[in-house]
Amino acid sequence: MRDVTTARTPTRNRGNRRTEILAAAATLFAARGFHGVSIEDIGGAVGVSGPALYRHFSGKEALLAELLLDVSSRLRESAVAAVTSPGSPEDTLDALLNVQITFALEQPALITVHDRELGNVPEPARRQIRRLQRLYVEEWVTVLAELHPACPPPRLRAATHAMFGLLNSTPHSAGELRPEAMRPLLRAMARAAIASIATIG
Amino acid sequence: MRDVTTARTPTRNRGNRRTEILAAAATLFAARGFHGVSIEDIGGAVGVSGPALYRHFSGKEALLAELLLDVSSRLRESAVAAVTSPGSPEDTLDALLNVQITFALEQPALITVHDRELGNVPEPARRQIRRLQRLYVEEWVTVLAELHPACPPPRLRAATHAMFGLLNSTPHSAGELRPEAMRPLLRAMARAAIASIATIG
DNA sequence: GAGCGATGTTAGTCATCATTAACGTAATCG
DNA sequence: CGATTACGTTAATGATGACTAACATCGCTC
Structure with a gap:
């Protein structure tokens, strides 16, 4: 039995x-x-x-490495899925926003660790994590470049990081707003912020 | 001599x-x-x-405490100065943006420590730092409330934190852009993000 | 039902580190 | 000059913490 x-x-x-x-x-x-x-x-x-x-x-560092490797590959995978699915650049951007916002709302701890603790990962793994992070950013930059062809890549990269900062603020405003209310707020702010990068320079 | x-x-x-x-x-x-x-x-x-x-x-913790106390009081002081100087709410918001952007660009290390290490400050000082941080946020919320009277305060607070996240992204995009180029980018993105909070709900 | 692999436990071991002690030295001040 | 003060230095000292060793236990498989 x-x-x-x-x-x-x-x-x-x-x-x-x-x-x-x-x-x-x-x-x-x-x-x-x-x-x-x-x-x-x-x-x-x-x-x-x-x-x-x-x-x-095998040790504390290995634990951290696995954590970061897992996050960065999941993020990148989701981004690739968003980018390869059909739709206008605007649609793709929305899909990317959903990926990052969902992650930020559902896994705030992982997001926090992900952008603070890379320096404590030992060398073999560190390079790979960095690579995945870079690839993730490049997915964003590629899409943004289609939307803002006149914008030089360094500015697009800086804007992307700024947007991550905006979206990853969830650990700081924990408790202020329920996730159902936070999601549209973050989406609106991020969309507006991105749209604005065409208006300067 | x-x-x-x-x-x-x-x-x-x-x-x-x-x-x-x-x-x-x-x-x-x-x-x-x-x-x-x-x-x-x-x-x-x-x-x-x-x-x-x-x-x-007197010790390592005291050193950290002094660091954070210094940052948070300087930020708050500057915010008070910005808010009390005459002008429209839009002018005040611009002044606040300048405060935060200048700080983020000129003292990235302090900004980073300021929003990561509060947990390591021993209790007497911690409360005071928290108080200053809260007061700083409230300066922002007050101004934003004038600009968006229909927006409930919790949403304003969440939006404020999101904006700090955006502006404090400078340590992550270090080297991407020169400060002279970064400043207008951050200002434009932050302004747009803030303007967008009226468009939802 | 003996052997084994997976999974825990507790008691070392060896570094690292914050903090203190004990002790210079040089400039200032009387 | 002689003392005090400000600042440093190099040895303890005492915790803490990562990691290892030696030793259970328990569920399976044969």
Whole structure:
């Protein structure tokens, strides 16, 4: 009389604990910074204590690396999907906005860690994360370039970063507004901000 | 035959070293986070080594506290000046934008530390910094409320934070654009973003 | 039902680090 | 001059923290 519905892989709940740890670490890193969080803290947050983490990760830095690698590849994947789906440049921009806004609203901790802690990732992984981040930005720049052909790329890049700053402000205004109200606000502000870059220079 | 031109206070270069330390600490904290920087690092950055800092500050946390207290009071002071000077709400908004943009462009390290490290400031000072930050935000909200009377305050507050995010993106787009080009871009994007908040809801 | 792999536990170990102690030195001031 | 003050220096000291070792346990598979 065993429960067969939970389709267990060869090794039972394999991966749950791992995922749990990643989530807890993201929250803690976002709140106190990589060096402000101890292995003990992370373990404690998931109900195991300390060195248990080494059964799942080779070390603290590896944990961070996996976190950032995961975020940056998911972001890039979603961006590629948005860009390759058919539609006008305006449609594509809207799709990109949705990607970033959804991420910012649903995973504020990951977003925070993603743009603060790259410096603590050891070298092999760091390069790859940087590459993914760069590719993500370039998806945006490409679309913006279609909408504003007269705008030089450096300005487009700066504008893109400014927009990320705007959208990623969600951790700061946590609690001010419900997500359902935050989403249209961010979308409107970001759209307007982008539209404005044609009006200067 | 002494040099009298350098108007020395009772104690020679008093305060130079102190200021130098604060500046170095800001840069390091911005780059690696409070816990990622050692007292030795900060000392090294100004050419003295380690425990010399205790001649100027009571400890690492006190150093951070002074940094944040200084930033938040300067921001608030400038905001008050902008708000109390005569002019239309639009003029006042422009003045506020100039305050924040100038700060973001000229002191990116301080801006970065200012919105990341509050959690590491010990309690007496933390409350005061929070208070100053809140007051700063309220200056913005008050002006925005005049421009958008129909907009509920929580939305104004969220929009204000989003705009700070936009303007404070300068550390991320460092090098993309020269400050002379960055300033009008940020101003245009921020103005447009703010104008857009009336168009929803 | 013995062996094994996955997963934890607790008790080291070894660095790093904030902070303090003990001790110069040079300039200022009486 | 002689003392005090401002500033530094190099050794402790005491915590904390990442990581390792040695030792369970438990669910499976054979």
